[in-house]
Amino acid sequence: MRNRNGIFWGLFLLLSAAILVVSQLHLITYTFSFWTIVATIFLAAVLIKSLVYFAIPGTVFSLAFLAILYAKPLGIMALTPWTILGAALLISIGLSLIFRPLLAKKRPWLRHHNYGGHWNGKEYVNFDSHADPDVETVSDSDVNVYVKMGSSIRYVKSDDFKKADIDVSMGDAKVYFENVKIQDSAVINVKASLGGIELYIPKNWNVIKEIDNNLGGVSEVGFSDVAADSPSVTIRGLVSLSGLKINYI
Template structure:
C-alpha cells in the first residue's frame, strides 16, 4: 500500500507540474481560469488514484467530470452534463462486470470463499415485497455481496474471524453485536457507488486501513478499548460510496 501511495503522489505531482507549465506558457489556445485549473488538478488526482487502486467508478466519473469541465474545447457542448454522467454510470457498471476477475486479483479477499452461498443477482437483492434481504449468519467467516439491492446481516459467531463485504450500487448493513473475537479479526470492504454500515461493539480495538476514493468514511459513537480488547482491522476500498462505522 505504501508503494501505491508513492506512485500516486509521484504521478500527481508530475501531472500537476505539467498542467501548471502548459497553462502559463499558453500552449493551448483555449484560456483556462484559475479555478478551472484547481478543479482539474483535483480531478486528475482522483483519476490517478483510481487507476493505481483499480477503481473503475472513480476512473470513469473523474473522466466524466473532466469532460463536463472541458466540454467547449472538446467540442461536446451538445452533450448535457446529465447525459455524460448517465453514460458514465452505465460504463462503470459494464466495466466493473467485465474486469471483475482482474480487480479481484489485486484485492485478494475478493477471491477467498467469496461467493459461497451467494449468487450473482443481476439487479436484484430484494424479495418479492421489495424489502431488503435479511439473514442471520452463524459462521466464523461472513460473506456479503450486494449488487443493485439492499441487504441486512446479523452476525452471531463465537469465534469470528473474517467478513468480506462487497457492495455495488446498493447498500448493506452488517451487525456484529453478538460476536466474540478470539484475538484478531478482519473486515474486508469493497464499496462502489453504494453504502456500507457496520455496527461494531465499542469494546473492539478497530484499526482502519482504508483507501478512500471520492467517498466518505464516518464514525458514530465512541470506542471503549482496554488492553484486553480484540483487534479488528477494517480494510478495503471505498469508491464513490459511503462507509459508516457505528460503535454499539
C-alpha cells in the same frame, strides 16, 4: 496496500507537476482559472486512485467530471452535464459486467459466481435488485460479503473473528459484529462503488481507519469506549461515489 499507496502518490505528484508546468508555460491556448487547475488535480487524484484499486465507477465518473470541466476546449458544449453523467452511469455498469472476470482475479472472494448470485463459501446468494434483502448469519472467522445491484444483511457470530471482506457495487450491505469475539486483532476490508456499507460494531473496539475516500462519504454514529484490553480492528479499503457508515453499538 503500501505499494499501491506509493504508486498512487508517485503518479499523482508527477501529474500535478506536469499540470502546473504546462499551465505556467501557457503551452495550451485555452486559459484555465486557478480553481479549474485545483479541480483538475483533485479529479486526477480520484482517477489514479480508482485505477490503482481497479474501481471502474470511480474511473469513469472522474473522467466524466473532467469532461464537464473541459467541455469548451474539448468542443463538447452541446452535451449537458446530466447527459455526460447519465452516459457515465451506463458505461460504469457495462464495463463492470464486461470486466468482472478480470476484477475477480484481483478480488479472490469473487471467483466463484454465476449470473444469479455469488458464492459465500457455503451457498450461492442472490443479488437480484428487486428481491427482498438477503439476510444471513455467518459463524466463520473469515467473512465474505459481496453485493451487486441488491441488498444484504449479515449477522456475524464468531468466537475468533479475524477478517471480513465487504464488496458492494450499486447496492447496500449492513453487517453486524455485535456477537463477535476477537482474540487480538482483526481486519475489515471494504470496497464500495455507487453503493453503501453500514457496519455495526461494538463500541469497545479500538477502530483504526485506513480508508481511501473518492467522492464518497465516511461517517460515524455513536461513540467508542475503548479500554486498555480492547481488541484492535483495522477498517481499510476504498469508498468511491458511495457511503460508509460506522455505527458504534
